[in-house]
Amino acid sequence: MKVVTNRHIEEIKAIVKTGRVLIDESDRFSYSFDGSFGTYLPDIVIQTKNVDELVSLVKLANRERIPIYPRGQATSLSGGPLPVKGGMVLDLSVMNDLLEIHEEDLIAIVSPGVLTAEIHRAAEQKGLMYPPDPSSSHVSTIGGNLAENSGGPRGLKYGVTKDSVIGLEIITPEGEIIKTGGKTVKNVTGYDLTKLIVGSEGTLGIITKAVLRLIPKPQATGTIMAIFDSLVDAGSAISKILSSGIFPSKMELMDQASLVAVEKFEPLGLPTDAAALILIELDGHPLSLREEMEQAAALCRTVGAREVRIPKDKAEEAELWKARKLVSPAIVRIKPTKISEDATVPRSKIPEMCERLLKIRDKYGIHLVVFGHAGDGNLHPNIICDKTDQEEMLRVEQAVAEIFTAAVELGGTLSGEHGIGTMKAPFMEMELGVVGLDMMKRIKKVWDPNNIMNPGKIFPEPGQKLELS
Amino acid sequence: MTVSLKDLREELQYDKTKNCVQCGYCLPVCPTYATFGKETHSPRGRINLVKMVGEGKITDLSILEEPLNLCLGCRACETACPTGVEYGSILEAARAAIVKRKRFSFPARLLRKAMLNKVVPSKKWMNVTGHSIWLYKKSGLQKLARTSGIVEKVPYNLGTFESVIPTPVSPIERSQAPTEVKAKHKVKYTVAFFTGCIMDSMFHRINQLSIKLLSEAGCNVVVVPKQTCCGALQAHAGEMDEARHLAKQNILAFEQINADFIVNNAGGCGAQLYEYGHLLSNDKVWAERAANFSAKSRDISQILVACGGLPDMQPRHGERVTYQRSCHMTNVQKVTQEPLELLKSIPGIHFIEMNQADMCCGSAGIYNIVNYDASMQILDEKMKHTKATNAAVIITTNPGCLIQMKLGIEREELSHSMRALHLVEYLAEASGIS
Numbered sequence: 012m013k014v015v016t017n018r019h020i021e022e023i024k025a026i027v028k029t030g031r032v033l034i035d036e037s038d039r040f041s042y043s044f045d046g047s048f049g050t051y052l053p054d055i056v057i058q059t060k061n062v063d064e065l066v067s068l069v070k071l072a073n074r075e076r077i078p079i080y081p082r083g084q085a086t087s088l089s090g091g092p093l094p095v096k097g098g099m100v101l102d103l104s105v106m107n108d109l110l111e112i113h114e115e116d117l118i119a120i121v122s123p124g125v126l127t128a129e130i131h132r133a134a135e136q137k138g139l140m141y142p143p144d145p146s147s148s149h150v151s152t153i154g155g156n157l158a159e160n161s162g163g164p165r166g167l168k169y170g171v172t173k174d175s176v177i178g179l180e181i182i183t184p185e186g187e188i189i190k191t192g193g194k195t196v197k198n199v200t201g202y203d204l205t206k207l208i209v210g211s212e213g214t215l216g217i218i219t220k221a222v223l224r225l226i227p228k229p230q231a232t233g234t235i236m237a238i239f240d241s242l243v244d245a246g247s248a249i250s251k252i253l254s255s256g257i258f259p260s261k262m263e264l265m266d267q268a269s270l271v272a273v274e275k276f277e278p279l280g281l282p283t284d285a286a287a288l289i290l291i292e293l294d295g296h297p298l299s300l301r302e303e304m305e306q307a308a309a310l311c312r313t314v315g316a317r318e319v320r321i322p323k324d325k326a327e328e329a330e331l332w333k334a335r336k337l338v339s340p341a342i343v344r345i346k347p348t349k350i351s352e353d354a355t356v357p358r359s360k361i362p363e364m365c366e367r368l369l370k371i372r373d374k375y376g377i378h379l380v381v382f383g384h385a386g387d388g389n390l391h392p393n394i395i396c397d398k399t400d401q402e403e404m405l406r407v408e409q410a411v412a413e414i415f416t417a418a419v420e421l422g423g424t425l426s427g428e429h430g431i432g433t434m435k436a437p438f439m440e441m442e443l444g445v446v447g448l449d450m451m452k453r454i455k456k457v458w459d460p461n462n463i464m465n466p467g468k469i470f471p472e473p474g475q476k477l478e479l480s
Numbered sequence: 481m482t483v484s485l486k487d488l489r490e491e492l493q494y495d496k497t498k499n500c501v502q503c504g505y506c507l508p509v510c511p512t513y514a515t516f517g518k519e520t521h522s523p524r525g526r527i528n529l530v531k532m533v534g535e536g537k538i539t540d541l542s543i544l545e546e547p548l549n550l551c552l553g554c555r556a557c558e559t560a561c562p563t564g565v566e567y568g569s570i571l572e573a574a575r576a577a578i579v580k581r582k583r584f585s586f587p588a589r590l591l592r593k594a595m596l597n598k599v600v601p602s603k604k605w606m607n608v609t610g611h612s613i614w615l616y617k618k619s620g621l622q623k624l625a626r627t628s629g630i631v632e633k634v635p636y637n638l639g640t641f642e643s644v645i646p647t648p649v650s651p652i653e654r655s656q657a658p659t660e661v662k663a664k665h666k667v668k669y670t671v672a673f674f675t676g677c678i679m680d681s682m683f684h685r686i687n688q689l690s691i692k693l694l695s696e697a698g699c700n701v702v703v704v705p706k707q708t709c710c711g712a713l714q715a716h717a718g719e720m721d722e723a724r725h726l727a728k729q730n731i732l733a734f735e736q737i738n739a740d741f742i743v744n745n746a747g748g749c750g751a752q753l754y755e756y757g758h759l760l761s762n763d764k765v766w767a768e769r770a771a772n773f774s775a776k777s778r779d780i781s782q783i784l785v786a787c788g789g790l791p792d793m794q795p796r797h798g799e800r801v802t803y804q805r806s807c808h809m810t811n812v813q814k815v816t817q818e819p820l821e822l823l824k825s826i827p828g829i830h831f832i833e834m835n836q837a838d839m840c841c842g843s844a845g846i847y848n849i850v851n852y853d854a855s856m857q858i859l860d861e862k863m864k865h866t867k868a869t870n871a872a873v874i875i876t877t878n879p880g881c882l883i884q885m886k887l888g889i890e891r892e893e894l895s896h897s898m899r900a901l902h903l904v905e906y907l908a909e910a911s912g913i914s
Binding site for chain 1: 498499501502503504505507508517518519520522525528529532537538543544546547562563564
């Protein structure tokens with residue numbers, strides 16, 4: 012049943028004077044998916060960069076109870092932009108005109124459709140850095156990053172998206188424009204609505220502008236690769252380094268399954284007989300960097316690293332990071348479906364989480380690959396399966412549930428950087444508790460009394476379960 | 481037409497769509513997504529539409545028609561794809577499925593069949609085309625057509641192309657074209673030259689220059705008789721049977737000569753020749769022969785580099801040159817370095833890479849004829865970057881790109897300061913060959 016009627020379409024067309032209104036089936040199907048699971052057909056797709064038009068659309072939707080789904084370039088891995096209840100998709104990737112770097116204030120002001128990599132480029136031209144670096148930055152929009160509170164390898168040292176946002180302009184679900192935060196790093200006026208909106212996955216409003224915090228670009232970086240005969244030892248090395256006073260900018264883990272997959276995909280001379288390797292990147296002043304590199308290498312050896320390699324030059328260094336980048340594409344060559352989890356644990360629990368993951372792998376007989384931003388406890392256990400194999404998918408569902416349970420039991424969280432979306436909603440109560448989840452629902456109710464903004468996300472429907480088959 | 485979902489999946493190569501993880505890495509490199517700004521015109525969007533048919537969610541294939549027709553087939557998405565989705569195969573299969581079900585109007589059907597199956601693959605008909613254009617340009621007809629305004633009234637905007645098509649060689653000169661040329665200096669390779677259909681009729685001069693350059697660089701060149709059109713236009717239009725038929729004819733013709741390489745000078749044709757092995761992989765009789773053919777197929781730039789380049793090139797005195805890549809050469813044949821190497825070997829040249837150099841120019845076979853408006857939008861994007869280089873020469877390596885860039889120069893009214901040339905023409909110019 013369509014929730015958008017012909018009468019609505021006429022009204023929408025009258026509102027959208029500068030953009031496009033798409034109702035053909037080919038267009039609607041093209042906005043029915045993201046980087047996660049499931050296809051949900053929207054009734055209508057609208058592209059406009061005019062904020063006044065967006066405001067009118069939201070008012071119409073609120074009056075007529077039409078669901079609204081803001082969408083960037085839909086690289087989301089948690090189902091954030093999926094139009095699960097039909098209605099209106101707003102394609103905000105077209106709002107890509109504003110990208111200002113204010114050097115003296117160390118901020119960037121951007122519109123939501125700007126690609127995150129463009130912000131990186133613009134900041135670097137001025138010797139600055141926008142710290143969050145999601146792996147999809149060359150194709151994901153900043154609006155999507157803000158909505159999902161994206162992370163990236165540098166999250167270890169520089170945090171996730173919310174740590175770099177100081178101000179927003181948003182359209183509320185009732186069609187009003189408000190500003191939160193501002194252009195100052197110090198800003199303690201009232202409730203921190205900026206942090207509330209970032210990561211609210213489009214359920215509290217539509218972000219139309221953002222003020223981002225920039226930092227000076229570190230002068231130098233260096234990389235270390237440490238090879239281990241045990242995944243748990245690799246985990247210990249990570250905790251040891253972090254408690255030693257060195258603060259790496261990245262710390263990435265690849266287990267044996269990912270090493271083998273990458274080597275098969277593109278031979279780079281990786282040690283496929285090793286149980287795991289970690290890649291560590293340090294940044295800072297060249298002099299302190301040199302000392303810290305030596306210290307970190309020595310620490311890896313004491314914890315039992317079989318070998319520690321320091322690349323000779325930048326080209327060799329790039330090769331090492333290439334190996335890490337190839338894990339995702341390489342593992343889907345094994346089987347077509349990839350369930351990419353981002354359950355995260357406190358850093359001290361990394362070795363224990365590694366052990367639990369291996370047990371889950373064996374218990375359910377699944378193909379589990381562990382890699383990711385281990386330095387911040389964000390381990391990315393990936394399950395490689397075939398979604399057309401129903402029996403296998405049932406086992407995968409159970410394994411995923413158990414991975415979440417393990418993470419939460421170890422004091423961690425369901426999501427380090429991908430967001431909750433549709434995929435993890437059923438597990439929210441497990442992490443937050445009944446009252447914790449209810450407080451969030453109450454906030455949602457106040458902001459969006461008619462439940463039109465991205466309904467069906469974050470909060471589980473009664474009886475909702477993880478379904479992959 | 482009722483077919484089971486299982487058969488439809490096979491027909492559409494549905495299994496190949498499953499490798500798409502919808503990561504969107506193809507979006508920034510797709511010229512139609514960048515130009516038209518809709519997911520419907522992105523590789524990920526198109527693959528999803530095919531997937532939806534395979535899953536029974538879309539039952540009317542005509543929904544796919546426009547999104548697939550507006551794809552240039554440049555395959556930049558394949559180069560960008562981290563999971564190795566075979567987009568080209570998915571596109572080809574889907575187009576063939578649509579063509580099979582589509583009821584073209586009688587004149588359209590006649591024109592399609594006549595052009596793709598009779599004219600383009602036929603040496604005789606392509607000669608007639610070449611001769612007609614020659615006659616048109618030489619006889620005063622062109623002048624008459626222009627002053628009478630009739631060029632603006634011909635269908636498919638063909639009038640626009642009229643001004644940028646080069647004057648072909650005369651029928652007499654064409655009939656005297658040599659079939660064998662010896663290497664000028666020490667012999668390095670014996671190569672069989674692939675003439676192509678459009679190249680042979682409209683760009684006959686570039687073919688002749690190619691043969692001279694190959695001989696100059698140290699190749700014995702043989703122009704194999706009975707060769708025909710490569711079949712690329714047919715394959716892209718979804719006429720797979722005709723494409724296979726032409727491939728077999730070419731394999732047969734070139735098997736007569738035991739050359740070291742089969743050399744072509746057109747990126748699009750080269751890609752098709754490079755893929756014969758893939759095209760006939762399910763044919764027991766032809767699979768191996770097709771694979772052998774493809775293994776020998778090379779772009780002329782590869783052979784010239786393999787021969788050690790061209791001797792005695794004259795300095796260009798700081799001429800500003802840029803290079804518009806052929807998509808099929810880049811994304812299918814993966815030939816990217818050799819043309820640059822040859823260009824940079826010309827003394828005194830000032831080479832400037834344009835922004836987004838890998839983006840398609842919008843020519844794409846007959847795309848600029850059948851999707852004229854879309855093609856011009858893509859071209860206008862391309863010309864922004866081309867103009868910014870301030871180059872005096874734009875080098876191309878495919879006849880379609882060459883015509884398109886000439887058109888771009890006309891549209892921007894830059895013909896007084898900028899010219900478009902095939903790499904072969906420019907190398908010949910630098911080598912003093914005419």
